[in-house]
Every structure is written in C-alpha cells, then in structure tokens.
Amino acid sequence: MNAYLKYLRQGIGLLFFITLTLSFLGISIPIIHTATWFQFIPSVLKFLTIATAVGFVVIILLTLLVGRVYCSFVCPLGILQDIISHIAKKFRKQKIYRYSVPYNYVRYGLMAAVLVSLLSGSIMALLLLDPYSFYGKIVSGLFRPGFITANDHLSKWLESLHIYITPIGLKNFSLFTLIWSSVLFIIIILFSYRRGRLYCNTICPVGTLLGIISRLSVFKIRMKSSVCTRCGKCSSVCKSECIDIRDQKVDFDRCVGCFNCLSVCPENALTLVPDYTRKPTPEKETDNHSRRLFLEIVATGVIGTSIAASLKAQNHNTSHSNKTPIRRKHTVTPPGSVSLDHFTAHCTACQLCISQCPTHVLKPSIREYGLTGLLMPYMSYSESFCNYECTVCSQICPTGALLPLTVDRKKTLQIGKVIFIKENCIVFTSETSCGACAEHCPTAAVHMVPYKGFLRIPETDQNICIGCGACEYACPASPHKAIYVEGNPIHLQALKPRENTLETETPTEFPF
Amino acid sequence: MKRRDFLVKGLGAGFAAGLLAKHSNIFSAESIISPSKGSFDLVAVMGGEPDAMFDRAIASMGGIGKYVKKGMRVVVKPNIGWDKTPEYAANTNPLLVKRIVEHCLQAGAKEVLVFDNTCDQWQRCYSNSGIEKAVKDAGGKIIPGNNEGYYHPVNIPGGKRLKQTKEHEAILESDVFINVPVLKSHGGATLTIAMKNMMGIIWDRGYWHRNDLHQCIADFASYRKPTLNVIDAYRVMKQHGPKGVSLSDVTTMKALIVSEDIVAADAAAAKLFGLNPSDVDYIRIASEMGIGNMNLEKLNIERIKI
Numbered sequence: 001m002n003a004y005l006k007y008l009r010q011g012i013g014l015l016f017f018i019t020l021t022l023s024f025l026g027i028s029i030p031i032i033h034t035a036t037w038f039q040f041i042p043s044v045l046k047f048l049t050i051a052t053a054v055g056f057v058v059i060i061l062l063t064l065l066v067g068r069v070y071c072s073f074v075c076p077l078g079i080l081q082d083i084i085s086h087i088a089k090k091f092r093k094q095k096i097y098r099y100s101v102p103y104n105y106v107r108y109g110l111m112a113a114v115l116v117s118l119l120s121g122s123i124m125a126l127l128l129l130d131p132y133s134f135y136g137k138i139v140s141g142l143f144r145p146g147f148i149t150a151n152d153h154l155s156k157w158l159e160s161l162h163i164y165i166t167p168i169g170l171k172n173f174s175l176f177t178l179i180w181s182s183v184l185f186i187i188i189i190l191f192s193y194r195r196g197r198l199y200c201n202t203i204c205p206v207g208t209l210l211g212i213i214s215r216l217s218v219f220k221i222r223m224k225s226s227v228c229t230r231c232g233k234c235s236s237v238c239k240s241e242c243i244d245i246r247d248q249k250v251d252f253d254r255c256v257g258c259f260n261c262l263s264v265c266p267e268n269a270l271t272l273v274p275d276y277t278r279k280p281t282p283e284k285e286t287d288n289h290s291r292r293l294f295l296e297i298v299a300t301g302v303i304g305t306s307i308a309a310s311l312k313a314q315n316h317n318t319s320h321s322n323k324t325p326i327r328r329k330h331t332v333t334p335p336g337s338v339s340l341d342h343f344t345a346h347c348t349a350c351q352l353c354i355s356q357c358p359t360h361v362l363k364p365s366i367r368e369y370g371l372t373g374l375l376m377p378y379m380s381y382s383e384s385f386c387n388y389e390c391t392v393c394s395q396i397c398p399t400g401a402l403l404p405l406t407v408d409r410k411k412t413l414q415i416g417k418v419i420f421i422k423e424n425c426i427v428f429t430s431e432t433s434c435g436a437c438a439e440h441c442p443t444a445a446v447h448m449v450p451y452k453g454f455l456r457i458p459e460t461d462q463n464i465c466i467g468c469g470a471c472e473y474a475c476p477a478s479p480h481k482a483i484y485v486e487g488n489p490i491h492l493q494a495l496k497p498r499e500n501t502l503e504t505e506t507p508t509e510f511p512f
Numbered sequence: 513m514k515r516r517d518f519l520v521k522g523l524g525a526g527f528a529a530g531l532l533a534k535h536s537n538i539f540s541a542e543s544i545i546s547p548s549k550g551s552f553d554l555v556a557v558m559g560g561e562p563d564a565m566f567d568r569a570i571a572s573m574g575g576i577g578k579y580v581k582k583g584m585r586v587v588v589k590p591n592i593g594w595d596k597t598p599e600y601a602a603n604t605n606p607l608l609v610k611r612i613v614e615h616c617l618q619a620g621a622k623e624v625l626v627f628d629n630t631c632d633q634w635q636r637c638y639s640n641s642g643i644e645k646a647v648k649d650a651g652g653k654i655i656p657g658n659n660e661g662y663y664h665p666v667n668i669p670g671g672k673r674l675k676q677t678k679e680h681e682a683i684l685e686s687d688v689f690i691n692v693p694v695l696k697s698h699g700g701a702t703l704t705i706a707m708k709n710m711m712g713i714i715w716d717r718g719y720w721h722r723n724d725l726h727q728c729i730a731d732f733a734s735y736r737k738p739t740l741n742v743i744d745a746y747r748v749m750k751q752h753g754p755k756g757v758s759l760s761d762v763t764t765m766k767a768l769i770v771s772e773d774i775v776a777a778d779a780a781a782a783k784l785f786g787l788n789p790s791d792v793d794y795i796r797i798a799s800e801m802g803i804g805n806m807n808l809e810k811l812n813i814e815r816i817k818i
Contacts, residue, residue, distance in 0.1 A: 155656070159655070164655045167659040167661075359633045390636075430724070434721045434725055435699040435700020435721075436721045439755065440631060442757070448699035454793060456699065476717075497757045499760040500760065502750050506764070507786075510558065510784075511783040512783045
C-alpha cells in the first residue's frame with residue numbers, strides 16, 4: 001500500500017509532465033486542456049474572468065486532504081526537478097538527502113512580494129515565479145528551437161531518401177528568449193542537483209502557499225516514534241529534506257507528497273494518517289515568526305514592485321533612412337486578449353500559445369510590453385501572419401489572458417488596423433506591378449485600384465480590416481515595409497467583408 | 513515448409529487483389545479514351561466535370577503515354593496556395609489533380625509527387641484544399657514545400673530581371689513536370705494562370721515582387737518549361753483574387769485548357785476570363801521573348817464541348 005502511492009505519483013506525474021512538455025514543444029495534444037486546467041496560478045488568474053476555471057479550488061481541497069501532492073503530481077517544474085535530481089544521483093558524490101532547516105525569510109518574503117505585487121496591479125512577480133510558466137519558458141524557449149531544427153534537418157535528409165516527414169520551420173525565433181530560458185534551466189539544475197526540492201521550498205510562491213494550507217490537512221505523514229529505529233532511510237530519500245530523524249518529526253509544510261519515504265521505511269513507522277493529534281504549541285511559534293517575517297517583507301515588496309512598474313520601457317524607433325520607417329504606437333496583442341490592459345494583467349508568459357500557434361506569428365516580447373511584460377506573446381508580422389480561420393491561441397490559453405473565440409467571431413475581430421505608406425510602396429517607387437499585400441488579404445481590406453497605365457496600387461479600408469498582418473508579412477518593400485498593422489489597445493469589431501455580385505457573364509462558347 | 517509457402521503466396525495474392533480492387537476505376541474501360549494522333553497545339557474542353565474534361569483533353573493531346581513513360585518521376589504542381597475549401601476556387605480542383613495523378617501512375621510512372629510553396633500555413637492549405645486526400649487516394653505522394661532546404665539555386669540564362677532563383681529539388685529531379693494552375697483574378701499580376709503558378713516552385717517570391725513582377729514571371733518561364741500545362745477553369749474566381757473573400761467572387765465556368773505551350777495556354781485562359789492576352793503584361797512579355805505563342809489564331813486548337 002505504501003509503495004503503491006509512490007507509483008501512483010510517478011504515473012500521474014509523468015502523464016502531466018509528458019502532456020505539457022510535448023505541448024510546449026509545439027505538438028498538439030488533445031488532453032492539454034485538462035493538464036493546464038489543474039495548474040494553480042493559471043487557474044486562479046482564469047477564475048478572475050471565467051468562473052468555471054476552478055482547478056485551483058480542487059488543488060486547495062486536495063491539499064487540505066493529503067498535503068502538497070500538487071507539487072509532485074501536477075507541477076511540471078516540480079517533476080522536472082525530480083528528473084534532474086534522479087539523473088544527478090548517478091554523478092554526485094553525496095548520494096543521499098539530509099534534513100535541513102527551511103529558509104523562512106526567503107520563502108515567506110517571496111510569497112509576500114507576489115501578493116503585494118498582485119495587489120498593486122502588477123503581474124510581474126507571477127510572471128517570474130509561477131512554476132508552470134517557469135517550466136513553459138524553459139521548454140518553449142530553449143528546447144523547442146532545438147526540436148524544430150533537429151526535425152527540419154531530419155526531414156531534409158530523409159527527403160534525399162524519398163521519405164517525407166513534416167518540416168515545422170523555425171519562425172520568429174528569439175535569441176533573447178533562448179538565453180533567458182537557458183538561465184532559468186541552469187537555475188533549476190543548480191537548485192535540484194544536490195538539494196532536490198530546495199527551489200520548491202524556498203523560491204516557489206505556490207509551494208509556500210500550499211505549504212501553509214497543508215498545515216490543516218486531514219491526512220499527514222507522521223512518524224511513530226515508538227516503532228522508528230532511526231535508521232534514516234526515509235530521510236535519505238526525502239527530496240524536500242524535511243524529515244528530521246533526530247527529533248523523529250516530519251516538517252509537513254515542506255513535504256511535496258512524493259511518498260518516497262513511505263516506500264522505504266522497513267518498520268512502517270512512517271504512515272499517511274488522519275491527523276488527530278494536532279499539537280499547536282510548537283507550530284504557533286513558527287506562525288508568529290512567519291507573520292512577523294511576512295510584514296517585514298511586505299514593505300520590501302512594495303518598493304520592489306513600484307520600481308519594476310516604473311521601469312516600463314517606452315517603444316521607440318530610430319530613423320536613419322530616406323524611406324519612412326514603421327512607427328507602431330501600440331503592440332498588436334493576440335486575438336482573444338480583449339485589450340492591452342486585460343492581456344498584460346492576466347498573462348504569465350507561459351509560452352503555450354507561442355508553442356502551439358500553427359503559423360508561428362506569436363513572438364515573446366522583449367520591450368514591446370515593457371519590462372513588466374517580459375516574454376508575453378505579441379503578433380510579430382515580420383516572418384508570419386495570423387491564419388484567418390484559426391483560433392488555437394485563444395482556445396489554449398490557461399490563464400484567461402486570451403479568452404476563447406469562435407471562428408466566426410475571430411473573422412470580424414479587429415486586433416489592429418492596416419496603415420499604407422505609399423512612398424515606400426514598390427508600385428510607387430519603381431513603377432512596376434506588385435500586389436503581394438492585397439494577394440494575402442483575407443477580407444479585401446487591402447485591394448488594388450488603378451494607378452498609372454496598367455499599374456494598380458493598394459488601397460485600404462480599415463473598417464473591414466481585422467489586423468491579421470498578412471499584408472505586412474507579404475510586403476516585399478525594403479528596408480521598410482509599405483504596409484503595416486497598428487495595434488488596437490482595445491480590440492474592436494470589424495465590419496463583414498463586402499460581397500459584390502459579379503457583373504461579367506460566364507462564357508458558354510469558346511472565345512477563341 | 514509447404515504450408516508456409518502457401519500462406520506467403522496466398523497473402524501476396526490477396527494483397528495484389530486488394531490493390532487491384534482499390535484502383536479498379538483506372539483500369540475500367542469506359543474511363544480511358546483511346547488517344548488520338550495528338551497534333552493539336554492546344555485543347556480546350558467545356559461543359560464537363562473536371563476529371564471527365566481531362567480524360568477528353570489528354571486523349572486529344574495524344575494520351576498521357578506521350579509524356580509519361582514507364583519508370584519516370586513525375587511532379588504534378590497544382591495551386592495549393594490558400595487555406596480555402598474547393599468551392600472558393602482559390603486552389604486547383606482536387607478532382608482534376610486526382611485524375612492527373614491516376615493517369616500518370618497508369619502510364620507506369622515510378623512515382624507522382626505533388627507539392628506547392630503555399631502562402632497560407634501549408635498543412636492547412638494541403639488538407640482544406642482537398643488536394644492532400646485526392647493525391648493520396650490516387651496513389652501519389654504529397655510532399656512538403658515549406659522548407660528552404662528543399663530549394664537549390666538555378667541560373668536563368670535568358671532572364672532580364674531574374675538571373676538566379678532557388679527551385680524545389682522535386683522539380684530538378686523530375687522527368688516530367690505537369691503544371692496544373694487554376695484560373696483566377698490577381699490583384700498584382702491581373703491574372704494568375706500557368707506561368708504565375710510557377711511561383712510556387714521557387715523560394716523567394718519577394719524578390720520577384722520587388723524587381724518587376726511581370727518581367728520575372730516571364731523570365732522564369734524562359735527557363736522552366738513544364739512538360740504539360742493543364743489549366744483548371746471549372747470554378748473561376750473573377751474578383752478579389754488570388755485569395756478571394758466569399759463565394760460571390762466565384763463563377764462556374766466548367767472549362768479546361770491543356771497545352772505544351774505555356775504562353776498559348778495562358779492566352780486562351782485569359783480569353784476565357786474575358787481579357788485580351790495582351791492585357792496581362794507577363795503574357796505579352798513572354799510572347800515577345802519567344803517563350804510561346806499568344807496569337808491563338810495561328811495555333812491548331814481542338815475545341816471539345818461535353
């Protein structure tokens with residue numbers, strides 16, 4: 001029975017881990033919606049706009065029942081650390097874990113900072129610390145480019161053997177994101193290489209919060225001191241370093257519910273039992289201590305977040321060409337994001353939409369949303385454009401930063417408006433035909449009208465433009481494009497494309 | 513041992529019978545029309561379904577066997593540029609593509625490859641155009657065209673503005689190249705037909721747009737001459753092309769044009785559309801460059817009405 005719990009944890013954990021990992025690599029997995037529905041922070045955020053997103057309530061109830069099993073069953077960053085420390089065990093000198101004291105100042109401080117940051121209206125702390133989004137950044141930013149490159153080289157090589165597999169195409173690649181994600185991955189390796197779940201019990205705000213909740217858990221792991229022989233086997237496999245053999249105590253606050261200890265105890269001294277014997281005295285001391293800590297750090301948090309907010313970078317472009325550069329006043333936010341404000345208040349930059357977008361039009365931002373919006377997705381039309389009939393990003397967003405759209409709604413949802421810069425246009429500058437923009441426009445908001453001689457030049461109609469960026473992507477003018485999409489800070493309703501009936505007759509005889 | 517032999521042979525025979533049954537339609541007598549001598553420069557058909565019109569046209573051209581010999585590698589290049597379903601006529605009719613692939617395989621082609629360098633997201637284009645399924649059903653191979661690695665530099669010796677471009681290796685390695693465009697209006701190029709369809713076998717289209725689109729289209733046609741051009745004018749997008757907005761842009765013309773001469777084929781299609789060939793600048797330029805003949809009066813044309 002005791003070992004069974006560990007296998008259950010490994011099975012469910014791997015299911016979540018594999019589903020999320022493949023999805024962040026860009027593969028379409030049908031059960032992804034279930035896997036993200038249970039993610040704590042995304043669920044809380046989505047609940048703010050969609051009342052059915054109650055995955056976090058389930059997690060809280062589960063924690064009240066058996067403790068922080070979320071950290072070992074559901075959280076991909078937690079499972080990643082288990083995998084790293086499992087591999088590391090083969091290389092490191094010290095093969096076992098030992099009890100350590102918690103770093104309460106850091107733990108409660110960071111959690112306080114997150115709360116203060118949220119109360120002051122900034123999502124930045126969550127953007128940096130939400131473990132699910134942290135994991136998404138690592139896979140999407142670091143492993144996905146590698147995966148795509150490997151796949152495309154393989155497909156190229158197989159084609160020479162006349163075997164055809166799907167190339168993906170690395171579009172809108174961001175070196176900055178690659179470096180950022182590498183740093184995050186190194187941080188996780190450093191934390192978990194020797195110390196197992198030190199990150200989860202020191203940095204992670206979800207870990208800290210669920211730890212506090214787990215004090216009220218019905219079932220807890222308890223050590224029967226009468227049976228325990230102090231052999232230390234349990235402590236040596238405890239990734240949370242929370243089993244104190246000397247005092248025969250389990251610091252259940254920090255227990256991530258991996259159940260390794262239950263499976264190794266030869267005396268069955270460790271058991272998951274209903275917690276009848278609540279001893280409030282020693283814990284109350286910790287509580288007081290935590291409370292004081294919490295208040296101390298609140299002040300630091302306030303200062304920190306206000307500095308961060310004031311660092312919001314301004315969009316600025318430099319002009320040093322004889323042609324007119326594009327000056328976008330507002331970044332174009334993905335369809336379903338309602339408005340710039342709604343979007344930047346709910347997105348944790350988990351990168352799931354970026355990974356899943358079939359046209360790869362979404363790119364992680366560097367300065368587009370300012371520092372507080374680091375790596376949030378924006379519509380980048382330099383290498384791709386948004387497919388007219390696709391709603392993948394809006395359907396897949398786990399935080400409600402993008403709200404679900406139907407295909408019909410998407411077709412008249414105006415995320416931005418087309419702007420034509422005639423003096424950059426090839427028809428104007430070289431007086432030759434082009435029309436690449438109008439060719440790609442799905443609504444004929446960009447269309448060609450007679451110009452000089454047989455030449456035709458683009459004309460735009462903002463009322464029916466939806467801001468998909470096909471024209472901007474297709475425009476071959478260089479160095480500056482002649483047509484671009486100006487973002488709508490609040491998304492609007494576009495008019496339906498016009499349907500004018502054909503005037504010409506269809507021939508019934510051969511005209512030659 | 514005998515028992516094993518029996519099983520192996522039995523399975524083989526069963527498999528072969530299954531294959532025959534699956535493709536039985538291409539072996540049936542009524543679908544294959546015996547080829548004529550094939551002395552026509554251009555064959556135009558009107559009034560039939562896309563596959564039936566092709567059967568008639570290719571028979572008049574002298575049969576597919578005139579072009580496709582046993583063991584050859586064939587590329588069929590339809591227009592699959594857009595994420596649109598067949599009734600919008602933004603892509604070549606899948607029934608026509610299917611029939612052409614079947615003909616080629618029946619003539620003994622080693623393999624028949626189909627691809628396009630699409631404008632919209634390529635997998636959605638392949639599947640929503642109905643062409644991916646049509647090709648697979650016919651026994652051909654639909655291959656990707658969205659990776660620059662597949663494209664290799666080629667020189668255009670006769671080109672005025674286009675001297676070099678990158679062409680898909682399937683075309684470079686092919687014995688037979690059948691160009692199967694759909695006739696459509698085009699905002700930039702006036703019409704897109706056979707010559708314009710070849711923008712889907714090269715990589716950098718932006719270069720053509722920047723450097724006199726009409727001249728580049730003609731330049732490329734001076735270098736790459738398809739074995740055969742089959743123009744789909746079953747449904748024709750008369751406005752808002754090449755992508756189109758709604759079904760009101762489309763008319764049903766039920767026509768098909770087949771020719772070895774790409775300029776003549778485009779000229780005849782332009783006429784069907786209601787324009788003079790010289791109204792389309794790249795047809796005029798290509799004719800002047802001697803790539804083909806846009807003077808339809810001087811051609812031996814077979815006109816078939818079904």
